[in-house]
Amino acid sequence: MDHTVFDPGWWTTAVELPVLGGLAMLLWRTRQETDHRVDELEHRLEIGLGQARDALSAYKLEVAKSYATTGYLKDVEHRLTEHLVRIEAKLDGCQGCVK
The missing domain is CATH 1.20.5 (Single alpha-helices involved in coiled-coils or other helix-helix interfaces)
Incomplete structure (x- = not known):
C-alpha cells in the first residue's frame, strides 16, 4: 500500500465539499438575516412616517384653529x-x- 500517492477525489470528498457546503449555509443564513432586518427597518420606517404624518396633520389643524x-x-x-x-x-x- 502506497500512502504517498495524492488522491484528488479524497481531497474533494473529505475537505472541499464540506467547506463549500458550510460556506453556502453561511451565505444563505446571512441573506435570511439581512432580509429580515430590511423588512424590520421598512416596518419601522412606515410606522415613523405614519406618526410624522399624524403629527403634521395635528399641527396644521392647530395652526388653522389659532390663526x-x-x-x-x-x-x-x-x-x-x-x-x-x-x-x-x-x-x-x-x-x-x-x-
Missing part, C-alpha cells in the same frame, strides 16, 4: 378705527378749552 380669519381681522380693524376717530373727535373738541 385669525380675514373677517375677524377686518372686524378688529373697524372697531379700532372707530375708537381712534372718537378719540380724535374728543381731542378736537377740547382744543378750544385749553386756551
